Structure formats: C-alpha cells, structure tokens
Amino acid sequence: MAPRYDVTAIGEGGLRLSVPSGDRLEVATSLDVNVVGTEANVVSSLARLGWRTGWASAVPDGPLGRRVENALTAHGVDIGNVVRVPGARVGSYFVEYGAAPRPTLVHFDRAGTAFTQLTPEQVNWDSVLDTRLIHLTGLTVPLSDGVHKVVEEAFSRARDRGVPVSFDVNFRARLWTCEEAAAKLRPFVESADILFCRHGDARQLFGFGPTAEDALAALCEMSSARHVLVSSSEHGVVASVDGRRVTAPACPVDIVDRLGAGDGLAAGFLHGWLSDDLEHAPMLATAMAALALSQRGEQVITTRQELADVMADPNTNLNR
Template structure:
C-alpha cells in the first residue's frame, strides 16, 4: 500500500545541448518525464511513500523509464506489454527559458489501449490519495475511460482523488478537453488548474479566485489550487481563500515545475499539514525544481523547508 498513487504516461525526453537547434543537432541527451510521474518523484523526494501506475513495453527503453522512477524513490507498478513503444518527446531549450520547443512523438504507446481491469485496482483503493491528470485522457478514448474508472474506483473507496488539468494544446482542443474532463471531474476532490487553463479550457473570466470559486461551485471540489506561474498560487479550501507568493529562483529548466508544485502540496497534505502550509511547500518545491535540469524535481525536504522559512520570502543566497 502506498500513500500516494499516480497514474499516467512517462516518456523519454530527448534534448539537444543548450543553444543547439533540434533541426541541426547531432546529439540528444536522454531524460525521463511525464506529468504524473513527475508529481510522484516530487512527493517521494519529500518523504511520501509513492507509487506510479502505468504501462510500458517490455524493452530496454521501457526499463530505462522504470529505472529513472526507481532512482527517484518512486515504486513503479507497470503493466508490461509485448506491443507498442515507449513515447518520446523532443525538447529544445528556447532562447528564453520560458519558450521551449516541444515535439511529441508518442503515438502507439501502450497506455492508450490500457483497460482498467489490466491494472491492480487494489493499489488505488488502498491509497490515501490518487492522482491523475488531463494529459492521459487526451491520449485516446480508452485512456480517458481508464482514467475515469480509476478515479471512480478511488472515490468509491473513500480515497482522496486529485486531478491536475494540465491542458496540452498539442494533444487536443480546448473544447474537446472541456467536454471530456467534465465527466472525470465529478469524481475529483482536489483540483489543480493553471490560471490560464481556467480561462481557456473552462471559459472562466476573472482572476484566480474567480476561477477557483466557479470550479468549486460547479463540481463540488473540496479544494481548488490555481497555479499562477510567477505570481505563485491560490487555493480555495471549503470557501476560504489562501494565497502564496512565488519564491524567487533562477530558472534553469521550467518543465515540470507545475508537477513539482502538485507533488509538494500533496506530500504536505499527506503528512497532515494544513492547506496554507501545503501551498507554501508546493510553490517552494516548484521554485527549486526550476533551478535544475530535467522534468523531475528531486528537491529534498531540507531545501524546501529552508526556502519556505526564508525571511525574505524566497531569495536564494
């Protein structure tokens, strides 16, 4: 039994050295990334007992992904298939760190055809928290169905269900996302949504608090956490609003910082801390993730604690 169970696809991330274009490079560095496995890694680094559920082909590349997760302290529970391939994504650092180029090459991956009965649902039922994200249902109708079934299984068993909207415009349209997510969100207790996704996917005008309140009202979430990038994050918890300003850090690689926020937040909630504490830890974990290369945040608890308690609210000496 793991305290946190996440479900989703991880891919190999292939990137040219900094300053080189994908179209010109003769070298690619290999790393592993995937929103839900990034969340698992961030939470595991903060001491949470964490499992990642997924499907991968039985191949050396599949093993590469599994080893990466184990190395982050996550327990990978992976359905091995004879068919299909490991997804990849190509990542070119932009000239500005916030403007990277992402090229997905993830057709034919086994999670697309994975049925809920192929997964060990008992690990979902016995978790404290189960997390999925809007990337998985964007991959195929079957992946959307499996995600919804797992959320429903968790909710029926009294497990706290968490969901990160994680809209990816390269995978589906805003309208498709809104339609598909509406069914899934009925099973969700805690929602994470980027402020920009609140506007473009759910069509909500207004600020972060409006987004949180309207979504909480529409779906009955216990908490909604709206992530605001450089403006930090805001949570509405049972009607009460909590805000956390961002901690200032240098950005080396922004990919995965939203997942780090989710991992930090869930780790603290699972440790019994309140929403303002979890929000501060989530935002600080995201800030420290940005200072390191790669999608996964291996940010130790000591570093997060020290940033959260730094008097100036975040500068790193």
C-alpha cells in the same frame, strides 16, 4: 490496517529528448535524455520527500521501458503495478529550448505507445487503490479511448472505496482541441477532491477569468473539491483550502529548466496535505515549483530539510 501507499498515480512514462540550450532541433547533433511523465513526476517528487508512492502504467518490455522504470525506482517509487508490453513503443517528446524572441518548443511523439493500449482490465485496482490518495491528470485523457476509460474507472472505484482523488487539469493544446478537452475533463473537475488548474487552462477551457481569483471562484462552483489551487506562473497561486481563500506568492528562482514546475507545485501541496499541514500547503506548492525550475529534469530531487529551508528563506543563495 494502514494503506500500503500514501499516494499512487496512473499515467504514461516516457523519454524527453532535448537539444542543448541555444541549439536548434533540425541541426542538433546530440540530445539530452530525461525520463518524464506528469503523474510519475509527482509521485517521484513525493517519494524524495519520504512518502510511500506507487505508479501504475504500461511500458515497452525492453531497454526503453527499463530506462523509465529504473529512473522511477531510483527516486523510490514502487513500480509493481506497471504492465510490460512486448514490441510496444515508448512515449517521447522533443524539446527545443527558447531564448527571446523564440519560445521553447515541444514536439510530442506519443501515438500508439504501450500506455495507449492500457485498458481498465489490466490495472490491479486492489493494489492501486490501497492508498491514502490517488493522483490523476487531464494530460492522460486524450492519449487513447482506453486510457480515458482507465481514468473514468479510477474515479469511480476511488469513490466507491472512499479514496480521495487529486486531479490536475493539465491541458495540452498540441494533443486535442479546447472543445474536446472541456467536454471530457469537466466530469473529472466536478468530481475531484483536490483540484489543480492553471489560470490559462481555466480561461481557455471554461471561459473562467479574467483574473485568477475569478477563475478560482468559478472552479469552486463547478467542482466539489475541498481544495482548489489556481496557479499563475510568476504570480504564484490562489487557492480555496477547506473553503478558506489563501494566496501564496511565487518564490524567486533562477530558471534552469521550465518543464515540470506544475508537477512540482502539485507535489508540494500534496506533501502538505499528507502532513496534515494545510495551512502551509499552498506555500509548499510554490516552493516545490521553484525547486523544480531550479534543476534539470522533471522530478524534483530534494529533501524535507531543503524544502523547509526554501520556505524559511527563499532568497538564500549560499550555504556553506
């Protein structure tokens, strides 16, 4: 019998509160609200492309938790494996968009949330692993000891059941140190079946570089993954796909929202993997990253036809 899902993911969902572009957070009088969550972004984008996706998490049992759930349901993600926690907090972060010479600033507020209380015993593993692939990220690991154990359990149970694991390193320096991250993420890097890593993360955590190609070679030695992608922002990706070296340039894009591009990239590659189209998977990754950059919010709202159009001609700027 075919698995219930094409892709499942475990991770935190929360709210992104951003000031209008050009405003400063300390004097802001209004905030835009978007639902976020790196793993949720990936399965939401894949659901928009027609795949059956599920998301396991824990959210507050109240209006803020329902705000997160409603957004994912609207994208087509199954939320049957979400635990609702009475009286808990929702994770959030505040964004102040930068314009030269200021960088964009992100301020996390993620301590003591509903998701940080999640334990392996609360996860419905039979449901979560009834899937072709499970997607996990390093962003979840530092949030609490409990969710670190959830990720460890997911890897172990997936291996026992023969379910491939996709893992995005997704290092956040504001959440933990390089030394902590390198030690705790290395086992997941080594065990993943599909591995995503930014060139900057490979350099910071493991000293791999100086080029993306160098980092790719080192990660391939470290990991048993069949497919490894190293991304370098405007330089696109270099990848090892079934042992074959592939490059994909970044698509031209007018950037509307810088956040979420890495999740779009992962969703694009996984779309290729699910479609048995590994030849074009790295290009699908960069195309989805560009689509993420071109719209507000972190879930890519698109269709297979739009993605194919971008692949065919990324320079098109008028369709009528």
